[in-house]
Amino acid sequence: MENCIFCKIANKEIPSNFLYEDEYTVAFNDLNPQAPTHILVIPKKHFASLNELDDEKVMSALFKAVQNVTNKLGIKEYRTVINTGESAGQTVFHIHIHILAGRPLKWPPG
Numbered sequence: 001m002e003n004c005i006f007c008k009i010a011n012k013e014i015p016s017n018f019l020y021e022d023e024y025t026v027a028f029n030d031l032n033p034q035a036p037t038h039i040l041v042i043p044k045k046h047f048a049s050l051n052e053l054d055d056e057k058v059m060s061a062l063f064k065a066v067q068n069v070t071n072k073l074g075i076k077e078y079r080t081v082i083n084t085g086e087s088a089g090q091t092v093f094h095i096h097i098h099i100l101a102g103r104p105l106k107w108p109p110g
């Protein structure tokens with residue numbers, strides 16, 4: 001999708017260091033990390049949010065990618081977050097899974 005920053009990252013229009021890549025997904029470090037480890041896992045195909053994600057192959061690939069990237073980096077304990085909609089904190093409308101680790105994380109989140 002045009003003017004989508006994460007589409008540009010996924011299709012390598014914007015250079016980024018991928019921590020992980022497969023047929024359906026890529027993972028890279030968040031620009032503004034909220035924890036010592038803050039990774040984003042995104043599908044290569046554009047879906048604005050979880051509400052629009054209707055491809056089960058991509059759904060499973062996203063969770064497999066979380067397992068693969070955490071396993072690759074030796075991260076055993078982490079939080080995954082998907083913000084859906086503005087009031088939930090979504091600012092980039094290309095679905096992404098946050099992986100946060102490396103410090104104790106409080107619950108409930110703010």
Ligand code: AMP
Nearest residue numbers: 005029030031032083089090091092093
């Ligand atoms: P959310 O608020 O859930 O939509 O998360 C969007 C995340 O994308 C934020 O944590 C931003 O710091 C991050 N972000 C925005 N632009 C970039 C970028 N160019 N590269 C990496 N992370 C980004």
Ligand code: ZN
Nearest residue numbers: 004007046094
């Ligand atoms: Zn996109």
